[in-house]
Amino acid sequence: MKELDVAIIGDIAWNQDITPLGNKISPGGAAYYSAVGAARFSEKVGIVAKIGRDFNTELLTHKGIDIEGVRVIDGGTTCRFIVTQHKDNTREFMAQRGVAGIVETAIFPDTYLSAKFIHLPTQLPEHALTWLDILSSHKHVSVDSFEEFVKKFPELTRLMFCKASLIFVNEVEFDIVRQLGGVEFDAPIVLKKGKDGAAYIHGKEIIMVPAPVVLPIDTTGAGDVLAGAFIAQRARGFSVETALELAVRTASLSVTAFGVEHIASDKRRFIYEKQI
Numbered sequence: 001m002k003e004l005d006v007a008i009i010g011d012i013a014w015n016q017d018i019t020p021l022g023n024k025i026s027p028g029g030a031a032y033y034s035a036v037g038a039a040r041f042s043e044k045v046g047i048v049a050k051i052g053r054d055f056n057t058e059l060l061t062h063k064g065i066d067i068e069g070v071r072v073i074d075g076g077t078t079c080r081f082i083v084t085q086h087k088d089n090t091r092e093f094m095a096q097r098g099v100a101g102i103v104e105t106a107i108f109p110d111t112y113l114s115a116k117f118i119h120l121p122t123q124l125p126e127h128a129l130t131w132l133d134i135l136s137s138h139k140h141v142s143v144d145s146f147e148e149f150v151k152k153f154p155e156l157t158r159l160m161f162c163k164a165s166l167i168f169v170n171e172v173e174f175d176i177v178r179q180l181g182g183v184e185f186d187a188p189i190v191l192k193k194g195k196d197g198a199a200y201i202h203g204k205e206i207i208m209v210p211a212p213v214v215l216p217i218d219t220t221g222a223g224d225v226l227a228g229a230f231i232a233q234r235a236r237g238f239s240v241e242t243a244l245e246l247a248v249r250t251a252s253l254s255v256t257a258f259g260v261e262h263i264a265s266d267k268r269r270f271i272y273e274k275q276i
Helices: 028-037 108-113 126-136 147-152 154-163 169-180 222-235 240-254
Strands: 006-009 013-019 022-028 045-052 065-071 079-085 091-096 117-120 142-143 164-171 189-192 200-204 205-209
Touching: 006 028, 006 222, 013 028, 022 028, 022 079, 028 065, 028 240, 065 108, 079 164, 117 126, 117 222, 126 154, 142 154, 142 222, 147 154, 147 169, 154 169, 164 169, 164 222, 169 189, 189 222, 200 240, 205 240, 222 240
Parallel strands: 006 045, 006 117, 013 079, 045 065, 117 142, 142 164, 164 189
Antiparallel strands: 013 022, 079 091, 189 200, 200 205
16 A cells, blocks of 8 residues: 555646746646645655646656556546736636546545545635545645635635645635634644745744745746645654745745746755654
8 A cells, every 4th residue: 555645636737827037838737736846855745636648647757756646538638727927926817627627536546545644736626625525534634725716716715724634825815715704724824925935823833934035937836836845744754844944945946947847856855854
């Protein structure tokens, strides 16, 4: 039976990023970004997703990511996300979901149930809720949110947060959910603050980590990278503070070029000793 540190369930996609500094199509999707972030700190990362024949699974296996949970659909196309980033850091988002349009829970391998953590990166809240119900017996299922989906589906997002054991969310998204009223979550929260870093909040415990100053080229997926990196370290026994610090550094590195292939090729990913 596989003993994964992290199993990640979500979208693998082609990302077309249109930014003031240029345009590029690169492998992406929230599950891909999170898995790449996690694989910097663990050699026991698995991914669950549906793709078409137009996506080469070697993009995953060459990074040491297990693909038992990846279903390749003949005759279908891989999900494509088109993200337009403006100078004021606002974005426009369009999705062509392809084979990822419908959740298929049967693709989740039984061998992944023993993973220390299961993570649901940014995805449609209705998709995340389907997985949360299926995995309700697992102790560590984390979720991440996406601003456009939070604005469209605030109630579903709140329900998603209520069912998770760890929540990743940015400040705008969290404010939207709090405005619904009566919002109290028992789960720890990792508040993603962009260029200002991140904060871990659990009850009265607050840990703040600033981000290094970098020149941002492409910010798509940075939050997903942060989540994957953080969870993988926690699975290995790193302290919250250390895991958050290194996750913020990894996310900051991810924005310095298009896509995330540059952080996957960084050979220093296992230089940090296990810390508790």
